[in-house]
Amino acid sequence: MQITSKFTIAVHILACIEYFHDQETVTSSFLAGSVGANPVVVRNVMGDLKNAGMIRISQGKSGITLARPLSEITLYDVYDAMDCVSEAGLFHFHENPNASCPVGRNIHKTMDSRLESVQKAMEEELKHITLAEIAEDTRKEILGEAK
Amino acid sequence: MQITSKFTIAVHILACIEYFHDQETVTSSFLAGSVGANPVVVRNVMGDLKNAGMIRISQGKSGITLARPLSEITLYDVYDAMDCVSEAGLFHFHENPNASCPVGRNIHKTMDSRLESVQKAMEEELKHITLAEIAEDTRKEILGEAK
DNA sequence: TATCTTGTAATAATTCTTCTTACAAGATTA
DNA sequence: TAATCTTGTAAGAAGAATTATTACAAGATA
Numbered sequence: 001m002q003i004t005s006k007f008t009i010a011v012h013i014l015a016c017i018e019y020f021h022d023q024e025t026v027t028s029s030f031l032a033g034s035v036g037a038n039p040v041v042v043r044n045v046m047g048d049l050k051n052a053g054m055i056r057i058s059q060g061k062s063g064i065t066l067a068r069p070l071s072e073i074t075l076y077d078v079y080d081a082m083d084c085v086s087e088a089g090l091f092h093f094h095e096n097p098n099a100s101c102p103v104g105r106n107i108h109k110t111m112d113s114r115l116e117s118v119q120k121a122m123e124e125e126l127k128h129i130t131l132a133e134i135a136e137d138t139r140k141e142i143l144g145e146a147k
Numbered sequence: 148m149q150i151t152s153k154f155t156i157a158v159h160i161l162a163c164i165e166y167f168h169d170q171e172t173v174t175s176s177f178l179a180g181s182v183g184a185n186p187v188v189v190r191n192v193m194g195d196l197k198n199a200g201m202i203r204i205s206q207g208k209s210g211i212t213l214a215r216p217l218s219e220i221t222l223y224d225v226y227d228a229m230d231c232v233s234e235a236g237l238f239h240f241h242e243n244p245n246a247s248c249p250v251g252r253n254i255h256k257t258m259d260s261r262l263e264s265v266q267k268a269m270e271e272e273l274k275h276i277t278l279a280e281i282a283e284d285t286r287k288e289i290l291g292e293a294k
Numbered sequence: 295t296a297t298c299t300t301g302t303a304a305t306a307a308t309t310c311t312t313c314t315t316a317c318a319a320g321a322t323t324a
Numbered sequence: 325t326a327a328t329c330t331t332g333t334a335a336g337a338a339g340a341a342t343t344a345t346t347a348c349a350a351g352a353t354a
Contacts, residue, residue, distance in 0.1 A: 002239035034251045036243030092149035096183030106288040121272035141253040
């Protein structure tokens with residue numbers, strides 16, 4: 001089980017917009033080229049990022065741009081925008097516990113709050129990481145390559 | 148995306164073994180009845196729990212028993228035994244970032260350590276919760292029902 | 295020895311995710 | 325204004341992963 005690749009694609013896209021904004025007109029096709037995915041999946045991710053207020057989309061020369069600085073976007077914001085985890089939560093509860101068994105009809109309730117806290121721990125960690133860090137590290141890696 | 152229901156099934160099973168061990172002979176069919184799943188999935192989960200040293204399996208009157216007290220089993224132990232998350236990690240990285248794009252060939256490296264720390268935060272939280280807590284709360288809920 | 299239970303393979307069914315094609319609608323620029 | 329480019333979205337195909345089920349051999353028990 002893994003969290004949808006839309007999440008890492010979204011991060012990749014944001015890093016690209018930041019990196020290329022003053023050299024190229026950034027379009028969905030351009031991004032799809034860097035990501036290595038079909039332009040349509042990129043456009044869908046773009047749509048989610050736009051709805052979340054992270055990017056602006058123009059068909060003109062300005063292309064796709066950041067709507068706010070990467071320092072104000074955390075991994076959690078992206079995770080949230082991509083709907084990485086369903087309404088039901090990170091953990092899949094088995095569907096048919098037997099209500100005529102005392103354990104069966106109570107175990108769900110007993111686990112729920114604890115599993116929520118586990119999910120929350122992950123989400124809190126995501127909030128501590130900004131896209132700015134990632135973009136900056138990426139830039140450093142690229143500069144490092146020159147040697 | 149959700150973590151396999153084998154995880155909650157395993158917790159349910161452990162709670163059942165604890166709850167019923169002095170009233171019933173606990174078998175895979177009995178457990179399957181409480182869980183509401185096919186006996187084969189229960190047996191597979193049982194196999195994993197046995198390999199992890201949490202339960203003992205007998206075909207006789209003793210049935211399935213705990214191999215160590217629930218206070219010494221954490222949700223992480225169960226999570227680990229069920230192989231809830233693949234080798235590749237919790238986050239699915241998109242497969243084909245373009246190596247001829249500077250961002251494309253560096254973004255993976257840049258994200259990896261951070262995503263690992265996020266996954267680790269979740270796993271640490273799992274380590275803080277014991278099966279004993281859950282079994283105890285379940286017992287309390289059951290007693291509460293009597294009113 | 296008859297019965298019950300586990301272990302496991304094989305397979306089917308279902309659900310999710312990802313990819314792809316196609317095209318309408320909006321924006322841009324010459 | 326017309327030609328071109330880009331986005332937004334629907335529809336569907338393909339693929340992967342998860343879960344359920346049948347079947348049966350082998351081991352344990354009484």
